[in-house]
Amino acid sequence: MHYVDKVVITTLVENYVDMLIPDTDTVKRASLASHFDPRKKKIRAENGISFLVEIFFGDYRSKVLFDAGLTGDTLLHNMEVLGISPNEIDHAVISHGHPDHCGGLLGLLQARDYPLPVALHPDAFITRYCVFGTGIVVPTYSQEFRKSELEEAGGTLVLTRDPLQVAPATFTTGEIPLKVSFEPPGPPGWNPLKCIRDGRLEDDHTLDDIAMAICVKDKGLVVITGCAHAGIINSIRQAQTVTGVKAVYAIFGGFHLGFPGVSDENVDHTLNDLKSLKPSIVSPMHCSGFNTLATVAREMPDQFLLNTAGARIFL
Ligand SMILES: [Fe+2]
Numbered sequence: 001m002h003y004v005d006k007v008v009i010t011t012l013v014e015n016y017v018d019m020l021i022p023d024t025d026t027v028k029r030a031s032l033a034s035h036f037d038p039r040k041k042k043i044r045a046e047n048g049i050s051f052l053v054e055i056f057f058g059d060y061r062s063k064v065l066f067d068a069g070l071t072g073d074t075l076l077h078n079m080e081v082l083g084i085s086p087n088e089i090d091h092a093v094i095s096h097g098h099p100d101h102c103g104g105l106l107g108l109l110q111a112r113d114y115p116l117p118v119a120l121h122p123d124a125f126i127t128r129y130c131v132f133g134t135g136i137v138v139p140t141y142s143q144e145f146r147k148s149e150l151e152e153a154g155g156t157l158v159l160t161r162d163p164l165q166v167a168p169a170t171f172t173t174g175e176i177p178l179k180v181s182f183e184p185p186g187p188p189g190w191n192p193l194k195c196i197r198d199g200r201l202e203d204d205h206t207l208d209d210i211a212m213a214i215c216v217k218d219k220g221l222v223v224i225t226g227c228a229h230a231g232i233i234n235s236i237r238q239a240q241t242v243t244g245v246k247a248v249y250a251i252f253g254g255f256h257l258g259f260p261g262v263s264d265e266n267v268d269h270t271l272n273d274l275k276s277l278k279p280s281i282v283s284p285m286h287c288s289g290f291n292t293l294a295t296v297a298r299e300m301p302d303q304f305l306l307n308t309a310g311a312r313i314f315l
């Protein structure tokens, strides 16, 4: 297995902005001064997730976009604030076909002058409905994500259920097997997500939700998730299997524990497994839920990293 020399992760979209968190050696954020400077555009928060992962491998540099947030408007706005051009990106990975992860992709492709390879699971384009217990049906859930439009805008779609190497020592997990007893997280027997498969309306288990892993020299794995519908521990385990690297250095992304009905017990099981992996950084984001953030912050204070839109993380 090759290892990259270092990785810089820029959080382009995240649910959270906080102008008061001080910088550290590892994390640099938009400062209070720039938030209040009337001449400057400000970083925006949005329900969604997007990272730019810069990989340093000898003289080689590669920039991989992982997810694209909910809207191209916010993604492109935040990229402009951070001084990142849409043309800089070498490869994109879309974790799954939910709008808060893929919604900004079309706008990004349209803003580029070059085609962009985009890795994703074929189920990302499945027809989806959300049917809540209250009777509310959301038919527009994922129907704005269309292959033809993306291809027309310059997306070279790489559809696979398997792991894929997208840069040196950088892999998607492919479809994530369910091996952990307490995952996928969520109340048993209730799934508001439905999809049409082979002409039938079925429960949607979001099989398309993949993660990404980078093997970093002298550190170990950096694991990045979208929503982790399969569960964060299953996602990490699959990253270990795909790369053959056991040491987990850092975890960023959605843990999918903020969903209504997820029990405290479920969060505790996750915490115990996270502790046993002995990571240096744990950064629950997006759909992880306040309880998860609070639990990790309390129980793993030295590892907890509160990520915010616009943060630059040096690993
Ligand atoms: Fe999702």
Ligand SMILES: [Fe+2]
Binding pocket: 048, 098, 100, 101, 226, 227, 254, 286, 287
């Ligand atoms: Fe999500």
